[in-house]
Each structure stands twice: as structure tokens, then as C-alpha cells.
Amino acid sequence: MAHTMVSVATGVLCPVIGKLSTLLQMKYNRLKGVDNEILSLKDELSSMNALLLKLEDIDDLDIQVKEWRDQIRELSYDIEDRVDYFMYQVDGDAHRRESIKGDKMAHQIIKLKARVDMASERRKRYNFDETLSSSIGVVPIDPRLPALYAEKENLVGIDTPRVELIRFLTEGEDKLLQKLQVVSIVGLGGLGKTTLARQVYEKIGGQFDCQAFVSVSQKPDIRKIFKNILINITELDYGAIDAWDEERLINKLREFLNDKRLNFNG
Template sequence: MVSALAGVMTSVIGKLTTLLGEEYSKLKGVHREVEFMKDELSSMNALLQRLAEVDRDLDVQTKEWRDQVREMSYDIEDCIDDFMKSLGQTDIAKRAGLVQSVIQQLKALRMRHQISSQIQGLKARVEDASKRRMRYKLDERTFECGISRAIDPRLPSLYAEPDGLVGIDKPRDELIKCLMGGVGASVQQQKVISIVGPGGLGKTTLANEVYRKLEGQFQCRAFVSLSQQPDVKKILRSILSQVSQQEYANIDVWDEEKLINAIREFLKNKRYFVIIDDIWSNQAWKIIKCALFPNDVGSKIMTTTCSITIAKLCCSPQHDHVYEIMPLTEANSKSLFLKRIFGSGDMCPPKLEEVSSEILKKCGGSPLAIITVASLLANKASTNEEWERVYNSIGSTLEKDPGVEEMRKTLSLGGLSIFPED
């Protein structure tokens, strides 16, 4: 809703700008009000753009303010349209007969007087909305909410210590073999491999381990993570910055085309390795792909996604380069679970063997679920009663725990339905 409202506001601001143009510069009594509304609405629109990023987390007061701004924007747009229409009728009247011209001009003057009064009223509403924005401190709320959501849950995966990872050697080595394998000229061809699987199975961690192992074999490299609504220009800026290791003047104002051309030019003759993590849409990939120059010097691209359709698109036409990540085996699940709690992957008190096995069944081989529950148990007494209580709470009361809530969000984004009930 906030995104749609921002679009309406942009339209209204554009029309207000038109009213401030040379064609309407001689309008008396409304020019100052129009200028005031344009400036205030531009400021509100900037806040609406920020609200769009945290739309689902808005509190009641912010939602009420947003809704009032929406209605006000519609009224302003209607008023502007009526005003411009009345000015057009005045021009027609000048070309009509004398009597008809006088009648039309009187009607137009009366309408313009009414619209002028409406603009005065709308100005007052804009002023009131601005005051409420300050009174409720909406900018501060948005910033605080944005900070809480700006923490990317994938970030720890990029800094996971290799010694703490379990069951990653086999898939990592398989991916490296697929990426770097080949004979003759095929070794030098650009290759794209896509890791696919639901959230929580460790796609980012796996991709990062491959990146660590191979980064020294390429002239330049980049690792970028997307989101459900990615800022493509920001992603392109990050790719250019990482591969070139340079700073560019005024890069923040470059459009997508300029960024894509700059990346292509830099990568043209270089052996590069780029990982695009967590792709959510075909369109995002299509734009980013334009920047990755298809040279024949052994460049490699890896993507990760929850969608098999997107995975196939990324490595089209070689669909055999889709790598489906699998849940941890029973042995690896147990090793990860025990290592997180007791510091060793093979040390479990006999009295906890049975309940730990039941807990791991509920985790379904998801590293994220295993680590989250294990971290919770590490801070509790190692008794059968305490672990039974945690086991019985999985899927219900445990969601009050911040770590478990973060896990639930991640799993639900990536296709929770593949896991067993609870």
C-alpha cells in the first residue's frame, strides 16, 4: 500500500510542479500555496519511500497518518485537475462570441474562486499532516524500525568459521569440481551454476565456502546478496566496487545502464568469479546478468535461490548445472547439534540420547533449525526434563524466543512446507 501511495504522491508532485511552471506563473493567490504544498509533499514522499521498506511492521499511528496522506493526495490531484480544466475553458472562451465569451469567463472566474478556496483548505490539511508527522515523531520510528529490519539474517553465514561447519565438505567439493571441471576449450568458457533449496539449508554458507576456496584463482571477484525487493542499482554498485577495487566519483547518481556498462567494460578481458546470493525474481537476475560480460577466459558465476524455476533460468540452457542442496544427514545433524551444545560432535550424555534424537527429527536436517534449538539448549540445564520441555514447545511457545522467531521467518520465506509438521 505504501509503495502505491508513493506512486500517487509522485504524480501529485509532478502536477504541482507543472502549476509552478512558466505557463501558470502569473496565477494570483495560489502560487505561494502551490509551492508550499509541493515542498511539503516532497518531504512526505521521502518518508513514504522509507515506510515502504517496513510496510508490514508499521504501528497504528503511522498507518493512520499514511491513510490520511493518501486521501489528501487524491483530493489534491482532483483539485489540480479541475483547476487546469478551468484554465483551459478560459482559453476557449477567448475564441468564442462576445456574449458566450462573457458567460464562459464568469463561470471560469467563479470556478477559479472556488478552486482557490479549495487550495487554501488543502494547504491547511498539508500543514496539519506535517505537524502530526513531527508530533508523532514518525521519522524516528521509521528509522528505528528500519534499523531492526536492516540486519540481514544471512550475514552470519558469510563469517562462519570453517571449523564450525558440519557436512559441508562433500557439497563444496562437488560444486568446485562442477565449476572448474572440463576439458580443452570448455574450461575457458563462462559457466553459471545455481544452488537451489528452501531457506535454512545453508545455501549462503555453502556458496561462501566455495568462494573462499576459489577466490585466489581469479583476477577479480564479487559476492552480493539480494532481497525480495532488491535495490538493483545498489547491487550493481557493489559488484563494480568489489571487482574493480576502485572508488568512482558520483557513483550514487549513476543509473542502471551506466553501471552495467562500467562493469562490462571492466570485466571484458578478466577472469572473474561472481556470486549472486538469494535471487527472488527473474527480472532481478536478467538485469544483473547484463553486467556479467560473457568472456572466454574462464570466468565463473554462481547463484543461489529458493526457486527451481529461477535456478534453471540462471544457468540456461545448461540446466544440468542446477545444484539442489539437501538437508543434513542424520549423522551430520547430530554432530552439529552436539558440537553447538557441548563443544564436541560425539559427546552426548546417555540420559539425553533419546530426547536429542526426537528434537533432531523435528529439525528435519535444517542447519538453521538445529543451530537455533541447540543454542537455546546450551543455556539450559542438561536434564532430560528440561530438554523434554523444549521438545514439546517446538513449533508453539518457543516462537517467543528472538532466535527462534528469526529462524521461523527465514524458513517460511524459503518454503517451510517441505519440512515435517511442527
């Protein structure tokens, strides 16, 4: 069987679990001797799937957890191949149904279950659940945060690009009033992009009606970004807008920024 690489959590085990459920529901008397083994296999895979779902929330996985996850992925492919074969035999014509023996199916299911049990034992031995529980909910520190509070006297080589950027943003101001102006500061990490943006932001902020400096992560929460902008440019507090949906946040931003010049850094 050709397999498509899919999400570890939802794309690998869920189809297999679903097929095992279907196999249990098939009306074939020779399944009666193996239904307990199939049910046991299905339950163990469901337990593993619950753990795999948590992996999607963790960016930096322990090497042992990664190896275990990959092992489960490969194991799920083997199980799916075998279950597909069983379903093909059971759901076929009388000749195909007669060609499969209940004890042979039971033996193969037991072998698969033994492999799953070994993976489950490894999960318990290395306390994967405890490791993941301690990792979930830990918010990583934005690596750009120190740049926001860098001391001016410690900044080296930033004067020239700051002057050039300010000149670009402020020359011909009458014309710039009529259109949106976007400047991107690009480069490798650690070159001082955030520091430069912060310096320009502080230098020319007084020339605008309002301004906002908002940190945007690689996986941005759009609703949170809108709320942070509103808090920066208005007198609203977080509690007043915390429950607002994106549409209401956008409408409030449009209303407030009408006929205003905004200096926004993100």
C-alpha cells in the first residue's frame, strides 16, 4: 500500500483506529475468535493517539520522544496494511472469506499487538507523558525581546542605517500622507533588525498621531495582534476588549485610525 505522509497526530493513528472499528463491526462469524484482540489493539492505539495529539503543541521535542513518535508512525503503516488485507478478505466473495482462518487472523493481530505493547512499554519506561506534561504550557521567550530593551550606549554600527531609514520615512512627508508606506528590515537573526526598528520607532514617533510597537511571532495569533495594537494606540485596557472577536477589533481599529497617521512596528 502506498502511504501519504500526513500529520503525526491526526493523520496516522486515526485512520487505523477507524478501520479497526469497521473490522469489528463486520458480520463474519470467524471474527468472533479475534474480536477481543482487535478491541485491545484499538484501545491501546487510541491511548497512544491521545499522547500524539499533544506533540503538535510542542516545537522542541526530546530526541527519544521523536524516535518513539516515528516508531509509532511506521508501526501504524504495518497495522493499516494488515487491517486492509483482513477487510478485503472478510468483505469479499465467499471464496475469499473461506480462505482466511480465524486462528491465523488472531495470530497476526496478536503479533501486531505485541509490537504496540513494546512501544507502550517504552513510553512508560521513559516517562514520555510526564515529560510532555511539563513541556506543554511553557511559553518560550521571544528571542527578539532583549533587543527591545538594549541600552543605547551598547549599540554599535546602528547609526547609519537608522539615519537612512528615518530619511526614507520622513522625506516628502506631504506625499506620504496620502498612502500606506511599508518598510521591511530583513536579514539573518542576531543582526539587530529589531533594535534598529525600535530606535527608528522612538525617534520619529512624535511625528505621528499614534504609534504601536507589537511583537509578531512566527505563528501569529491575529486576534492577539489586533488587541495589542488597540491597547497601544487607544486608552482601552485589555480587559475591556479581551472577549472581542476579530471583526469587532478590526472595526474599532478602522474607526479609530480614520484620518490619522499611524507609526506601526511589528
